[in-house]
Amino acid sequence: MDKIAYFVQKSNTNATAVAIFGAIGAVVVAAKALSFLKVLVDVFLRSGINVKKYDAGNGGWAVITGASDGIGKEFAFQLASKKLNIVLVSRTESKLKVLAEELEQKYNIETKVHAMDFAKGDDKDYQALQALVAPINVTVLVNNVGTNHEIPTPFEQETDKIVKDIVEININAAMKVTKIIVPHMVARKKGLIINLGSFAGLVPTPYLSVYSGSKAFLSSWSQAIGAELAPKGITVQNVNTYFVVSAMSKIRRATMLIPMPKPYVRSVLGQIGISGGASTPYTSTPFYSHAIANWLIDNTFGRAFWVKQNYNIQVDIRKRALRKREREAAAAAKSQ
Template sequence: MTLNDPFLQLLQESQIITATVVVFTIIGALFILLKTLSFLKLIVDVFVLPGKNLKDFGAGSGSWAVVTGASDGIGREYAMQLAAAKFNIFMISRTASKLKALRDEIENKYKVDTKMYAMDFTKGDKRDYENLKDIIEELDVGVLVNNVATNHEIPTPFYLEDDEIIHNIVEVNIAGLLKVTKIVLSKMLPKNRGLIINGGSFAGTVPSAYLSVYSGSKAFMNTWSQAIGAELKSKGIIVENVNTYFVVSSMSKIRKPSFLIPLPGPYVKSVLSKIGIPGGASFYPFNSNPYPSHALINWIISNTFSWSFWVNYTLGQQENIRKRALRKREREKEAAKSQ
């Protein structure tokens, strides 16, 4: 038999095909194994592992939790649940009357100390930050919840968006975040202890067309959280960008809870019970995704289709929301005219 023998050639070809099939089968099996392991990790994170104890950050020993955007929605729940865990609560938000009502409720229910400060973050007023600094100077702060944020009124193409809305998003979601954190860190660092919870959003990981400035501000929050998370870890301060899908609130304009969209109560409970556990957000460090259905969505986004698929998916989703919002505006205009 020579090398040119057709039988020998056929044998060689079939060996190459078999080897190729074996290599691809091994790669496929490894791929499936890795995905299965990452899914199992998600299940263990979300349903089994306990988070850090809030006592590690001073709960019950006179420490304070500072909550921005505390008068409504998710921030209000943080204030209530951190008070239930026996932190004293310093709440910062825009509407003084809502803060006063919350302060009374917290003091009556949980018998902890409270402080409140009403300010409008869109103003970027230096005096407000100086006042915050003076108040925080007196407190032993264990927890900071950077929750305040503002959003586009409706999904809007960037080139059509109102300059004031763009300014407000940057002032509240970025400048306010940085200034408040810097003030609070000056109290946490000497104690080598602290927890910083940042109110992140899926819009910060999947770029959201028509919500471009909000989405960019949450991407900033995500990247900045990872950077300062790395800086502060060795100093005993935990930073968590809590990557959130929809929650019932005035900002989301969703009123009814569902499997994917919780009320603020159960959502915040999941965050506070899973400190230090990534949940569905294992791709980015210093991120967490504790609410079970949000963790699942995050896992699907990170492990299935391409990034462009999700960017296009969000584009379609926001285009539909924009159409509905514009129709609603038209109806409201017509109704106002006929009155």
């Protein structure tokens, strides 16, 4: 009799344990499903803060770094189309002037251009930018300028110049330009700062270690200043970007995962203040396929798995890039 009671009690205990673990499992699965649903709602249904709020058509200006090409150029077109005046900053003055003229004619706005090489980190260039923006009402800043390793390279083999350029352009330029612009925004209690982040900042990327670290800096710094500036009426948004067709990405054809700059920037400007696929504050992953990828990275397999995936991808890209260099060197030697 005692034995039967023992087995009845044991099977009751097992049933209770199964029920408890089942309930916990159901809660975890439901929480994951809900967070995924939120991503879909964010990217397909919600609209963010209207950029027109930033004095568009009413004397407001946007400053865009790295404005002459790729994603930065597209920001210039889309912000100008919303009637913001534009300050275009990048290295090549001739490209900036042509773009400025096109924007003025197409959208009937004002423009200013400032040519500087951010890699030089020259104080005089920053002072000139400060003087340029002092008399105008800058309400939007797009910290877009960025540079990358030429090819995936082990850290100890990377040139000092590339390491220095990445730090100067991707980190220092964002901080220095923001320091120039933010006091004006604080004084007017209005502003939007968009920082061009990367999935390389979300998941450490072996062989692109300095670029990856620079984007991780941008992510952390954006979250910190985002919290500082929110009570002062300024929205900071680090934008997690996977690949976009551009000179930097060296990708020429768009796919579902790799948009052209136009739809990409449309998604960024359509979701100001909305996180999309991002799970960190003051951050957005607005493009739908990037948002789903961001959710998968945050919710499946664990970070070590994704770092290893990045490692395998970069090893493969490096092999192909080295083979291409060899072919080009052989062709050049032949033509001499």
